[in-house]
Amino acid sequence: MKIALDAMGGDFAPQAAVDGAVLAAEKLDGKAQIVLIGQEEAVRPLLEQHGPAAASLILIPASQVIEMGEHPAKAYQQKQDSSIAVGYRMLHAGELDAFCSAGSTGAMLVGAMFSVKAVPGVLRPAIANFVPKIHGGYGILLDVGANAECKPEMLEQFGELGSLYAQYVLGINEPKVGLMNLGEEEGKGTVLTQAAHQLLKVNPHINFVGNIEGRDLFNSKADVIVCDGYTGNVVLKLAESIYDILVEKQMHDPFFDKFNYEAIGGSPILGINDNAIIGHGVSTPFAICNMLLQGYQMAESGISDQIKSTFKS
Numbered sequence: 001m002k003i004a005l006d007a008m009g010g011d012f013a014p015q016a017a018v019d020g021a022v023l024a025a026e027k028l029d030g031k032a033q034i035v036l037i038g039q040e041e042a043v044r045p046l047l048e049q050h051g052p053a054a055a056s057l058i059l060i061p062a063s064q065v066i067e068m069g070e071h072p073a074k075a076y077q078q079k080q081d082s083s084i085a086v087g088y089r090m091l092h093a094g095e096l097d098a099f100c101s102a103g104s105t106g107a108m109l110v111g112a113m114f115s116v117k118a119v120p121g122v123l124r125p126a127i128a129n130f131v132p133k134i135h136g137g138y139g140i141l142l143d144v145g146a147n148a149e150c151k152p153e154m155l156e157q158f159g160e161l162g163s164l165y166a167q168y169v170l171g172i173n174e175p176k177v178g179l180m181n182l183g184e185e186e187g188k189g190t191v192l193t194q195a196a197h198q199l200l201k202v203n204p205h206i207n208f209v210g211n212i213e214g215r216d217l218f219n220s221k222a223d224v225i226v227c228d229g230y231t232g233n234v235v236l237k238l239a240e241s242i243y244d245i246l247v248e249k250q251m252h253d254p255f256f257d258k259f260n261y262e263a264i265g266g267s268p269i270l271g272i273n274d275n276a277i278i279g280h281g282v283s284t285p286f287a288i289c290n291m292l293l294q295g296y297q298m299a300e301s302g303i304s305d306q307i308k309s310t311f312k313s
Contacts, residue, residue: 014042027293075104084111129232146269148233151192155196156196180193266287275303
């Protein structure tokens with residue numbers, strides 16, 4: 001198994017990328033091989049600094065970098081030797097089992113749609129994120145930014161995609177699916193959420209528990225929380241800010257420590273034909289390591305095959 005990392009992606013690349021990859025290789029202990037993709041003249045010396053610890057890592061040269069400020073679609077098309085474009089080409093060719101990057105979110109989404117493409121039947125792939133639960137474990141929230149505006153049918157599919165991930169990767173039997181809304185009653189919400197509710201409640205592939213409110217995000221009412229990307233991104237950034245505030249006030253709590261993005265490492269793109277994960281732009285080596293471990297977990301679970309099988313039928 002090969003898990004690849006865009007070595008040029010992120011504010012602290014390539015140093016954080018290389019350091020995180022070495023950490024991940026140690027933790028995987030031979031169960032998978034880490035592949036770094038990036039500019040050889042920048043990455044090779046950093047690998048050499050790690051000595052024997054980096055011996056198992058593979059470096060694939062890519063001469064170009066897609067910068068954060070560039071237009072994602074134009075940059076992806078014009079920079080075909082960028083670390084993101086090369087990574088997706090290898091993923092599409094079956095040379096990798098997962099591809100991770102803390103680089104441009106837009107370029108990662110464009111690459112996913114242009115190369116490995118959406119699973120036939122999936123209207124729009126979603127970016128998922130993980131929600132710590134007060135009584136232990138994690139739930140999954142989607143979409144958190146890929147689709148600011150959604151059709152009801154898209155929200156219904158997010159319920160299916162999230163349910164499959166919760167079952168096969170998080171190990172939750174019959175995950176409960178809830179629709180984020182401004183009230184629990186069926187008739188509450190916008191025209192969009194009311195229509196989505198009607199679709200979700202008759203979908204035989206999910207265990208739909210109805211509307212949930214923002215206060216239910218961290219309790220056990222739902223394992224999968226469905227919302228449009230605009231709402232999901234606001235919720236995600238709010239949760240991240242809670243952790244930042246507690247750190248600033250020097251307050252420590254094991255539950256709120258799970259709000260730290262580093263603990264998970266990245267957000268998977270669900271609904272595409274392979275495994276791709278987007279990391280935070282400010283990813284540290286610890287976050288990079290966890291993103292790669294999550295890539296391994298996705299590949300090991302066969303989640304992309306489960307999604308393809310479900311939507312094919």
